[in-house]
Amino acid sequence: xxxxxxxxxxxxxxxxxxxxxxxxxxxxxxxxxxxxxxxxxxxxxxxxxxxxxxxxxxxxxxxxxxxxxxxxxxxxxxxxxxxxxxxxxxxxxxxxxxxxxxxxxxxxxxxxxxxxxxxxxxxxxxxxxxxxxxxxxxxxxxxxxxxxxxxxxxxxxxxxxxxxxxxxxxxxxxxxxxxxxxxxxxxxxxxxxxxxxxxxxxxxxxxxxxxxxxxxxxxxxxxxxxxxxxxxxxxxxxxxxxxxxxxxxxxxxxxxxxxxxxxxxxxxxxxxxxxxxxxxxxxxxxxxxxxxxxxxxxxxxxxxxxxxxxxxxxxxxxxx
Amino acid sequence: xxxxxxxxxxxxxxxxxxxxxxxxxxxxxxxxxxxxxxxxxxxxxxxxxxxxxxxxxxxxxxxxxxxxxxxxxxxxxxxxxxxxxxxxxxxxxxxxxxxxxxxxxxxxxxxxxxxxxxxxxxxxxxxxxxxxxxxxxxxxxxxxxxxxxxxxxxxxxxxxxxxxxxxxxxxxxxxxxxxxxxxxxxx
Numbered sequence: 001x002x003x004x005x006x007x008x009x010x011x012x013x014x015x016x017x018x019x020x021x022x023x024x025x026x027x028x029x030x031x032x033x034x035x036x037x038x039x040x041x042x043x044x045x046x047x048x049x050x051x052x053x054x055x056x057x058x059x060x061x062x063x064x065x066x067x068x069x070x071x072x073x074x075x076x077x078x079x080x081x082x083x084x085x086x087x088x089x090x091x092x093x094x095x096x097x098x099x100x101x102x103x104x105x106x107x108x109x110x111x112x113x114x115x116x117x118x119x120x121x122x123x124x125x126x127x128x129x130x131x132x133x134x135x136x137x138x139x140x141x142x143x144x145x146x147x148x149x150x151x152x153x154x155x156x157x158x159x160x161x162x163x164x165x166x167x168x169x170x171x172x173x174x175x176x177x178x179x180x181x182x183x184x185x186x187x188x189x190x191x192x193x194x195x196x197x198x199x200x201x202x203x204x205x206x207x208x209x210x211x212x213x214x215x216x217x218x219x220x221x222x223x224x225x226x227x228x229x230x231x232x233x234x235x236x237x238x239x240x241x242x243x244x245x246x247x248x249x250x251x252x253x254x255x256x257x258x259x260x261x262x263x264x265x266x267x268x269x270x271x272x273x274x275x276x277x278x279x280x281x282x283x284x285x286x287x288x289x290x291x292x293x294x295x296x297x298x299x300x301x302x303x304x305x306x307x308x309x310x311x312x313x314x315x316x317x318x319x320x
Numbered sequence: 321x322x323x324x325x326x327x328x329x330x331x332x333x334x335x336x337x338x339x340x341x342x343x344x345x346x347x348x349x350x351x352x353x354x355x356x357x358x359x360x361x362x363x364x365x366x367x368x369x370x371x372x373x374x375x376x377x378x379x380x381x382x383x384x385x386x387x388x389x390x391x392x393x394x395x396x397x398x399x400x401x402x403x404x405x406x407x408x409x410x411x412x413x414x415x416x417x418x419x420x421x422x423x424x425x426x427x428x429x430x431x432x433x434x435x436x437x438x439x440x441x442x443x444x445x446x447x448x449x450x451x452x453x454x455x456x457x458x459x460x461x462x463x464x465x466x467x468x469x470x471x472x473x474x475x476x477x478x479x480x481x482x483x484x485x486x487x488x489x490x491x492x493x494x495x496x497x498x499x500x501x502x503x504x505x506x507x
Contacts, residue, residue, distance in 0.1 A: 046499050053445045055357040055468050066352055066366045073370050219338050
């Protein structure tokens with residue numbers, strides 16, 4: 001009898017990987033085979049213990065932290081992608097090997113002086129690269145060089161390699177209601193490194209763009225209100241979000257903030273918005289009511305607890 | 321109306337950055353869940369989560385739809401987890417008494433009215449964690465994907481870019497090792 005096959009099938013049975021025909025064949029075999037039956041019982045005990053034991057699941061707090069950190073990391077990544085890599089300077093063709101090391105050293109030094117000049121010169125001289133690997137030129141207008149990162153700083157083979165960030169300033173002038181301008185502002189609130197810039201962009205959106213009630217702006221504001229690492233930016237985004245119509249996206253965002261934001265002022269703002277919407281006749285759905293109840297039991301801030309309680313009471317009264 | 325996954329990816333390829341956020345929100349909980357189960361440390365899980373989505377962000381522009389996006393995403397997640405463990409970046413295991421771990425022990429294990437049952441279950445959990453640490457990174461990953469994430473062997477083989485036979489082999493080895501380790505105590 002082929003016990004090996006059936007012992008494998010016993011494992012596959014508990015892994016839910018057998019089809020009905022195989023299950024039936026296995027059952028028939030187990031009825032006749034004490035050895036495999038004993039193995040089956042052994043494995044059954046093991047798998048029932050495994051089934052009863054759960055490994056940790058991420059809670060909302062962890063998820064929220066991870067999202068915020070990712071938003072910040074994506075911002076950095078976005079900026080990084082604007083950098084480029086200089087081509088390798090192939091000096092081998094110019095130097096005989098005995099002099100290579102010395103000239104390599106001089107090349108690194110010269111390059112250092114050049115980059116130092118480019119980095120710290122206030123007239124913002126710029127550098128652009130010629131496609132030809134062995135040449136580089138400095139045209140009148142190009143990008144500002146920052147953040148030099150050596151990949152290969154060993155000049156012993158006559159070559160070095162590094163990356164730099166080449167940042168080029170663009171001056172843009174246009175109507176604040178222009179969709180392109182709004183796109184840039186939306187992009188800024190999501191991806192700008194500096195929270196002050198993100199806040200400025202939010203203020204500009206505030207005064208000008210909201211008339212359109214644009215879906216993309218709304219999505220960006222929701223993202224910022226939920227995940228931005230800076231409280232001031234989150235708060236401003238939430239303030240703007242409150243001017244949007246109280247649709248399911250906004251409701252969900254407000255609920256998320258109430259349940260997850262570390263800062264009590266954000267949670268107060270969120271519950272106030274939800275309450276106001278409730279007073280305007282937007283009754284709470286079952287998911288929101290359950291979330292309110294759960295939050296009520298966990299919330300430490302008495303004022304927020306009170307607001308949740310009254311929101312629930314008002315909801316009951318409105319339904320009557 | 322919500323955009324389809326393909327639309328979101330194409331929109332992102334055409335420069336629509338918020339489309340990426342929507343993709344993240346669709347899958348990020350399961351990525352974090354797998355990472356946490358695998359490394360059992362909240363900070364490590366966050367690191368893995370971040371690395372996964374940065375890789376997706378970098379690679380999505382070249383995504384050719386040769387596989388499902390979710391398969392590609394989980395393949396990246398699995399690779400980052402495996403690399404993470406090999407790289408020695410791992411911090412200490414999740415302590416069940418850790419205040420940071422807001423999910424208390426009685427929630428992690430299935431609740432029961434019988435304190436003896438709970439005690440045994442918690443003891444088993446500790447021993448299982450010890451035993452999981454004795455598996456190779458790949459065995460551990462496959463064990464978790466199968467037992468705790470509920471994937472079929474076929475799906476795991478796609479994620480790990482291996483044959484179903486190879487996955488079965490790893491899985492059987494993992495089960496065998498775990499049973500051997502836990503045998504004296506429980507079976």
